[in-house]
Amino acid sequence: xxxxxxxxxxxxxxxxxxxxxxxxxxxxxxxxxxxxxxxxxxxxxxxxxxxxxxxxxxxxxxxxxxxxxxxxxxxxxxxxxxxxxxxxxxxxxxxxxxxxxxxxxxxxxxxxxxxxxxxxxxxxxxxxxxxxxxxxxxxxxxxxxxxxxxxxxxxxxxxxxxxxxxxxxxxxxxxxxxxxxxxxxxxxxxxxxxxxxxxxxxxxxxxxxxxxxxxxxxxxxxxxxxxxxxxxxxxxxxxxxxxxxxxxxxxxxxxxxxxxxxxxxxxxxxxxxxxxxxxxxxxxxxxxxxxxxxxxxxxxxxxxxxxxxxxxxxxxxxxxxxxxxxxxxxxxxxxxxxxxxxxxxxxxxxxxxxxxxxxxxxxxxxxxxxxxxxxxxxxxxxxxxxxxxxxxxxxxxxxxxxxxxxxxxxxxxxxxxxxxxxxxxxxxxxxxxxxxxxxxxxxxxxxxxxxxxxxxxxxxxxxxxxxxxxxxxxxxxxxxxxxxxxxxx
Amino acid sequence: xxxxxxxxxxxxxxxxxxxxxxxxxxxxxxxxxxxxxxxxxxxxxxxxxxxxxxxxxxxxxxxxxxxxxxxxxxxxxxxxxxxxxxxxxxxxxxxxxxxxxxxxxxxxxxxxxxxxxxxxxxxxxxxxxxxxxxxxxxxxxxxxxxxxxx
Numbered sequence: 291x292x293x294x295x296x297x298x299x300x301x302x303x304x305x306x307x308x309x310x311x312x313x314x315x316x317x318x319x320x321x322x323x324x325x326x327x328x329x330x331x332x333x334x335x336x337x338x339x340x341x342x343x344x345x346x347x348x349x350x351x352x353x354x355x356x357x358x359x360x361x362x363x364x365x366x367x368x369x370x371x372x373x374x375x376x377x378x379x380x381x382x383x384x385x386x387x388x389x390x391x392x393x394x395x396x397x398x399x400x401x402x403x404x405x406x407x408x409x410x411x412x413x414x415x416x417x418x419x420x421x422x423x424x425x426x427x428x429x430x431x432x433x434x435x436x437x438x439x440x441x442x443x444x445x446x447x448x449x450x451x452x453x454x455x456x457x458x459x460x461x462x463x464x465x466x467x468x469x470x471x472x473x474x475x476x477x478x479x480x481x482x483x484x485x486x487x488x489x490x491x492x493x494x495x496x497x498x499x500x501x502x503x504x505x506x507x508x509x510x511x512x513x514x515x516x517x518x519x520x521x522x523x524x525x526x527x528x529x530x531x532x533x534x535x536x537x538x539x540x541x542x543x544x545x546x547x548x549x550x551x552x553x554x555x556x557x558x559x560x561x562x563x564x565x566x567x568x569x570x571x572x573x574x575x576x577x578x579x580x581x582x583x584x585x586x587x588x589x590x591x592x593x594x595x596x597x598x599x600x601x602x603x604x605x606x607x608x609x610x611x612x613x614x615x616x617x618x619x620x621x622x623x624x625x626x627x628x629x630x631x632x633x634x635x636x637x638x639x640x641x642x643x644x645x646x647x648x649x650x651x652x653x654x655x656x657x658x659x660x661x662x663x664x665x666x667x668x669x670x671x672x673x674x675x676x677x678x679x680x681x682x683x684x685x686x687x688x689x690x691x692x693x694x695x696x697x698x699x700x701x702x703x704x705x706x707x708x709x710x711x712x713x714x715x716x717x718x719x720x721x722x723x724x725x726x727x728x729x730x731x732x733x734x735x736x737x738x739x740x741x742x743x744x745x746x747x748x749x750x751x752x753x754x755x756x757x758x759x760x761x762x763x764x765x766x767x768x769x770x771x772x773x774x775x776x777x778x779x
Numbered sequence: 780x781x782x783x784x785x786x787x788x789x790x791x792x793x794x795x796x797x798x799x800x801x802x803x804x805x806x807x808x809x810x811x812x813x814x815x816x817x818x819x820x821x822x823x824x825x826x827x828x829x830x831x832x833x834x835x836x837x838x839x840x841x842x843x844x845x846x847x848x849x850x851x852x853x854x855x856x857x858x859x860x861x862x863x864x865x866x867x868x869x870x871x872x873x874x875x876x877x878x879x880x881x882x883x884x885x886x887x888x889x890x891x892x893x894x895x896x897x898x899x900x901x902x903x904x905x906x907x908x909x910x911x912x913x914x915x916x917x918x919x920x921x922x923x924x925x926x927x928x929x
Contacts (some may be wrong), residue, residue: 297874301874305865308854308861312851312854351873355878656917
């Protein structure tokens with residue numbers, strides 16, 4: 291039974307998604323409990339899968355029983371399994387959170403809303419497992435199309451943001467597909483491990499270089515890497531408050547996982563193509579993203595916009611970590627990816643509660659919350675500690691290992707970029723807290739606002755997770771070092 | 780809102796043509812095992828037949844009822860597809876490995892053949908539903924809203 295685990299994890303949300311329109315035809319209120327139930331089972335199966343992978347090694351799964359170069363291969367290795375636990379847990383929290391924050395205007399379309407959320411989650415599962423370049427493209431597209439629809443659901447400015455995302459996202463997907471077809475033309479295979487064997491003999495080919503470039507640019511658009519990030523802040527800001535946590539914490543991170551897969555599992559990342567060392571290039575891109583993203587975050591007035599730019603800068607930090615070419619940096623990068631997903635989810639939960647319960651959208655309005663909901667500020671402090679990277683949060687240990695990896699590689703520009711980005715993060719959170727605790731703001735009449743239990747629960751769990759990831763960073767890093775390393779690192 | 784076409788020629792031709800189109804769609808769907816054809820093409824043709832009846836006889840005609848009903852079946856095709864795959868997994872094989880489709884009294888070759896036909900039917904249903912719903916949402920948005928809201 292255990293060899294079926296990858297497919298089971300993927301099929302759970304898929305089955306729920308496609309049977310949702312039929313099952314909830316008469317009673318639309320079933321859609322929420324069904325989604326929550328499915329995701330609870332998915333979390334459990336993901337944990338079983340992780341346990342199984344740790345103790346019995348990775349699971350190779352080939353669809354419809356075709357042998358490997360022909361069939362579509364999925365591999366549940368350490369990296370994918372760890373990410374899957376995180377993904378399913380955050381998706382569950384996101385869906386629990388959306389009980390009270392999903393747009394009221396949806397009406398009967400709430401069923402389709404949950405269908406899209408579950409479809410998005412199953413597509414992200416597919417991206418994490420896929421070891422076939424074209425299969426990866428299919429799931430990238432399924433994930434992207436569900437997110438376009440989810441962002442546009444709110445109407446108004448969200449429609450414009452969703453359209454912009456649609457145009458840029460489709461461009462990214464097309465470039466990726468173009469790259470895949472170049473690689474297929476050169477090598478005659480789409481399977482990642484098969485390709486990895488054939489590529490070293492083909493490095494002289496210009497089509498290969500072009501194809502790889504197209505693929506990385508396409509994935510760069512998908513994961514909002516800095517020169518291609520234009521779609522991301524607006525899309526996540528104007529998306530309904532109930533979906534932006536799922537989108538912000540998962541979609542870009544899983545696209546980044548696809549980038550890591552291609553960089554290390556297909557391409558031997560330490561090679562030099564046409565005198566261009568890939569690792570150095572990615573490290574520079576990461577450094578740019580880390581600094582520019584944080585600088586832009588400092589300049590934002592809207593809270594969600596600020597957090598979205600913060601996410602862009604963290605993508606850069608993760609890229610710096612994985613591009614050091616040593617195990618310490620890679621483990622640190624992946625650990626930071628886990629932390630960043632949790633922190634982004636927590637930040638957007640906070641922004642959602644701030645808007646839905648207190649009507650706060652901009653930084654200047656934040657002063658209103660201070661008196662009314664001290665515990666909300668408490669959660670914000672915890673998340674801010676994580677974002678800035680102070681012990682004992684996971685953010686600190688992630689950055690710590692990334693810097694250790696960069697020092698090991700003698701890459702001082704990367705170290706400087708991480709430090710500068712940390713200082714800028716500190717600066718924009720200081721700006722946030724300055725707005726909250728500023729004296730002389732006209733105190734609004736204190737009204738008792740009932741915070742839904744689901745919001746408190748999600749905020750509490752994510753804040754606790756930020757601390758717990760920090761406290762247990764040593765075993766998690768050890769797990770990543772043992773189980774999740776690329777083949778040639 | 781699509782009103783009935785007022786030309787008698789179109790109406791009469793439609794009455795003959797639509798069943799032919801539907802049968803041809805089914806033929807293409809099932810012939811896909813042996814030659815050109817299959818779920819996607821068959822589904823497009825089936826969907827075209829329903830669209831044709833909506834365009835000719837109007838949105839409210841009794842002949843268009845099936846097209847309106849089928850809109851609820853967004854997920855049914857996928858469900859058939861994934862269900863066949865799931866049955867294969869229950870039979871002990873990989874997802875969509877038709878050889879493990881547990882049907883007593885069938886050889887492996889017939890199981891594979893049956894499995895492919897079933898999944899292609901699923902594909903056809905989904906493609907047909909999608910084609911019809913595109914036409915409906917282009918022609919009259921509020922009808923879709925109504926039919927979804929029940």
